[in-house]
Amino acid sequence: MTSDRAPITVDDLYQLGWLEDPRVSPDGRAVAYVRVTVDKGANRYRRAIWLAPLxxxxxxxxxxxxxxxTQPRWSPDGRWLAFISDRGGQQPQLFIIRRDGGEARCITSLPRGVSDPVWSPDGCRIALLSRVSAADREREDRGEAEPPPEDELDRRHAEERRAREEERRIDPRVISRLPYRSGVAYYDGRYSHIYVVDVPADDSAEPGAPRRVTDGDTHFGPPSWAADGRSLLTTVTRDPELDTLIGYDDVVRVPLVDEGRAEPVRLTSAGFSYAGVQVGPDGRYAAVMRRPDVQPLFAGSHLALIALDEPEAGERVIPLTDGADRDVESFRWLPGGAGLAFVAGWRGEAPVYGVSLDNPLRASDGALHSTAAPAASDRLEEIVPGNGRIVTEFDVAPDGSVVFIAGDAGNPCDLYVRRPDGSETRLTAVNDALLSQRLIAPVEEFVFSAPDGREVQGWVVRPPDFDPARTYPLAVQIHGGPHVMWGPGFRSMWHELQAMAARGYVVFFCNPRGSDGYGVAWRSAVYRAWDSAAADILAGIDALIAQGGIDPQRIGGTGGSYGGYMTAWLIGNS
Incomplete structure (x- = not known):
């Protein structure tokens, strides 16, 4: 090895940072985003909000x-930034800070913390979510809600008291319904509800108490304000008693009244489950992602519009992308409400696509379970081309520029802006100091044939000092899901793949049957055939061995979740 650069090490993980949640200011001059760093001594991640000029x-x-x-959100006039913080060891609360600087001010003190803030159109209120139990709601309705802490000591005592009460509440833990946990986290009998808080008019005004505007033993999703500020659009669990980890949610309108709470008005019905409501710029439509109730994970997510002025639920929903064989991950409105931009993985990349309201990508037969890519996919426009990248998050500026976070084979994460004329600028250099001192192993695409002749896309990462005359151990990485798509720019795996190659392994990974990013037919191939991905993975291993340079006696497999299941299956069956 003649380079002055050193290989990637396991400990380099502590120096690698990444970015989250870009939000463009209303004047289009700056973007707020979250920068994540690792605190090795405290064994935790730390997150700070940064600003970058466009x-x-x-x-x-x-x-x-x-x-x-986290969660930076601009006020409509761009003078303030709201964000969520757990500073001081408290539950995450809502803070506001002037754009021109100064001290951040906490304006909530809800016992279980808050999330998902969104400003009202006039900038006078903020809606947000907080988790509360039936007993919590009863206390609020009786006017017995906890008062804001008088000082830091009072706040710490309140946090300690709540922690002790929670320990007593779950000792013993009584299980009365299924499912009772997700992963290692137990469901605690609390539900996400929407609160509205008045923003102080000036620095001397005291913040008002957040007012809960929803009720019941059911989960409400992140809210979006109606254009007139008189109601909120959100989602709500259709059947809270349903024994499933998959939510079946409807879109509802929550009217805001001066006293008490109004009953939410349901805008959709069974047949699809909805998520991520965003009211459009002119207030006529709300955009939403939806999945069919039947085999929702196999069918994938598509975009639809909710016509807010239509009286009948069945007439309100206008499909936008059900003819495009893409699984929508996130979206934003384009300027003026002319259309939507969205991210969807495709063949190891995740571009930003665009769809016009005047030219929707609809399936000719209205079917979402087509086994072939619908013709509408041919009309997809890439606003931000993949070019070997995976876009994880993005936002759209008033002039149509797209600010996005992306990773590729040589760089796990940075922030970019792509302008309407097609020019791009990298706005950050998060890991340049480290990567300039490291040997980055190249990632090579490796396409092979499965036993049935189907093409499978994979990649190979060889050691930086790879010698074709030698043989190397093979590390097979298997992704979870199985409805996940890996590629060279998949940020959370970037360091692990590079570190393994640097230790002398040839690393192989692919997107076998069941993976996202290759259409509904590929994603559905594991339906009632959970082990069918194994043949694809084994075919890739054989094809790689045939190329030479691999020691067939030294092959290891690893993976998490479904990848862990598949690793165990391969060990036991091959």
Whole structure:
């Protein structure tokens, strides 16, 4: 090895940072985003909010990030930034800070914390979510809600008291319904409800108490304000008693009244489950992602519009992308409400696509379970081309520029802006200091044939000092899901793949049957055939061995979730 650069090490994980949640300011001049770093000594991640000018100037830290500052949200006039923080060891609460700087101000003190803030159109209120139990709601309705802490000591005592009460509540833990946990987290009998808080008019005004505007033993999703500010659009669990980890949610309108709470108005019905409501710029439509109730994970997610002025639920829903063989991951409105931009994985990349309201990508037969890519996919426009990248999050500026976070084979994460004329600028250099000192192993695409002749896409990462005259151990990485798509720019695996190659392994990974990113037929191939991905993985291993350079006596497999299941299956069956 003649390079002055050193190979990637396991400990480099502590130096690698990444970015989250970009939000463009209303004037289109700056983007707020979250920068994540690793605190090795405290064994935790820390998150700070940064600002970057879209003209390519130097980014600057906007919050201290001594704990976790997340979810930056601009006020409509761009003068304020709201965000969520657990600073001081408290439950995550809502803070606001002036764009021109100053001290951040906490304006909530809800016992279980808050999330998903969104400003009202006039900038006077913020709606958000907080988890509460039936007993919590009863206390609120009796006017017995906890008062805001008088000082830091009072806040710490309140946190300690709640922690003790929670320990007593779950000792013993009584299981009365299924499912009772997700992963290692137990369901705690609390439900996400929407609160609205008045924003203080000036620095001397005291914040008002958040007011809960929903009720019941059911989960409400992140809210979106109606254009007139008189109601909120959100989703709600259709059947809270359903014994499933998969939510079946409808879109509802929550009217805002001066006293008490109004009953939500349901805007959709059974047949599809909805998520991620966003009201459009002119208020006529709300955009939403939806999955069919039948085999929702196999069918994937598509975009639809909810016509907010239609009286009948069945007439309100307008499909937009059900003819495009893509699984929508996230979306944003385009300027003026002319259409939507969305991210969807495709063949190891995740571009940003666009769809016009005037030219929707509909299936000719209205079917979502087509076994072939519908013709509408041919009309997909890439607003941000893949080019070997995986876009994880993005936002759209008033002039149509797209600010996005993406990773590729040589760089796990950075922030970019792509302008309407097609020019791009990298706005950050998050890991340049480290990567400039490291040997980055190249990632090579490796396409092979499965036993039935179907093409499978994979990749190979060889050691930086790979010698074709030698043989190397093979590490087979298997993704979870199985409805997940890996590619060279998959951020959470970037370091692990590079570190294994640097230790002398040839690393192989692929997207076998059941993976996302290759259409509904590929994703559905594991339906009632959970082990069918094994033949694809084994075919890839054989094809790689045939190329040479692999020691067939030293092959290891690893994976998490479904990847762990498949690893165990391969060990026991091959």
């Amino acid at each position: 003209d390519g100037g130097a980014p600057r830290r906007f919050t201290a990030g001594t704990s976790s500052d």
